[in-house]
Amino acid sequence: MGDCVVALSRVTAELGGRRVLHGIDLTVRRGEVVALLGANGSGKSTTVRAVIGQVPVTGGEIALFGTPRRTFRDWARVGYVPQRTTAAGGVPATVTEVVSAGRLSRTRFGPFRKADREAVHHALELVGLADRAKDSVNALSGGQYQRVLIARALAARPELLIMDEPMAGVDLASQQVLADTLREQVAGGATVLLVLHELGPLEPLIDRAVVLRDGRVVHDGPPEGAGSDHDHVHPHAPHEPSDPIRTGLPL
Numbered sequence: 001m002g003d004c005v006v007a008l009s010r011v012t013a014e015l016g017g018r019r020v021l022h023g024i025d026l027t028v029r030r031g032e033v034v035a036l037l038g039a040n041g042s043g044k045s046t047t048v049r050a051v052i053g054q055v056p057v058t059g060g061e062i063a064l065f066g067t068p069r070r071t072f073r074d075w076a077r078v079g080y081v082p083q084r085t086t087a088a089g090g091v092p093a094t095v096t097e098v099v100s101a102g103r104l105s106r107t108r109f110g111p112f113r114k115a116d117r118e119a120v121h122h123a124l125e126l127v128g129l130a131d132r133a134k135d136s137v138n139a140l141s142g143g144q145y146q147r148v149l150i151a152r153a154l155a156a157r158p159e160l161l162i163m164d165e166p167m168a169g170v171d172l173a174s175q176q177v178l179a180d181t182l183r184e185q186v187a188g189g190a191t192v193l194l195v196l197h198e199l200g201p202l203e204p205l206i207d208r209a210v211v212l213r214d215g216r217v218v219h220d221g222p223p224e225g226a227g228s229d230h231d232h233v234h235p236h237a238p239h240e241p242s243d244p245i246r247t248g249l250p251l
């Protein structure tokens with residue numbers, strides 16, 4: 001398993017005193033693009049947040065680049081794009097400031113040098129927002145803000161990209177930019193783990209789909225077998241309380 005970039009073995013986690021991950025096994029090998037699918041509340045976000053250390057695990061093992069997560073320190077190799085709903089801070093900042101924050105893991109919080117400024121500019125070019133560099137992020141559309149978050153993750157030139165629902169609530173034009181950006185990253189050798197509620201426009205890029213149900217893996221294989229998750233209800237989407245209970249899984 002020397003080429004495992006992410007490896008979870010029998011991982012359990014609790015939130016609010018309730019067990020939400022019931023023994024997750026998941027591997028992402030170097031250069032692979034793995035999609036984590038499943039209904040609302042199935043544990044997708046909790047799984048990726050456990051990988052980056054935002055959710056404490058109560059059992060099992062997590063390794064990054066072959067190193068146990070507990071002792072892993074090389075965070076500049078990892079780019080994380082949070083779910084946009086949890087990332088909106090309401091703090092006024094320019095596009096450049098937000099993206100520069102993604103470079104801090106490389107500068108080790110020291111002064112920015114030319115290479116750092118170039119990396120920030122390049123990341124903004126990749127997501128098509130170089131012309132908005134000086135604008136406040138508050139002036140951006142949801143899709144543009146999502147592109148800023150992705151540029152922030154790319155600014156450190158990570159080998160592993162972890163993205164939580166990068167397409168959620170994103171307009172079609174931005175979706176296309178995101179798909180193109182991701183394709184370039186993958187072509188450049190990046191490894192990707194992303195949470196999706198449906199395969200959508202990213203499907204051609206995905207090597208493997210892992211479907212969760214109630215905190216357990218119920219499918220791990222080619223994306224064709226996973227299908228799109230029509231039963232997922234996104235928090236941004238209007239939702240009728242009278243809707244039937246949805247499982248989000250292929251029957």
Ligand SMILES: Nc1ncnc2c1ncn2[C@@H]1O[C@H](COP(=O)(O)OP(=O)(O)OP(=O)(O)O)[C@@H](O)[C@H]1O
Pocket residue numbers: 015016020038039040041042043044045046047197
């Ligand atoms: N901070 C929290 N405290 C208590 N329970 C939580 C918390 N965050 C999530 N949960 C619960 O943990 C379970 C897994 O949630 P998680 O966000 O990982 O699911 P998800 O598959 O990412 O769903 P979604 O598609 O809605 O984002 C759900 O039952 C959720 O209600």
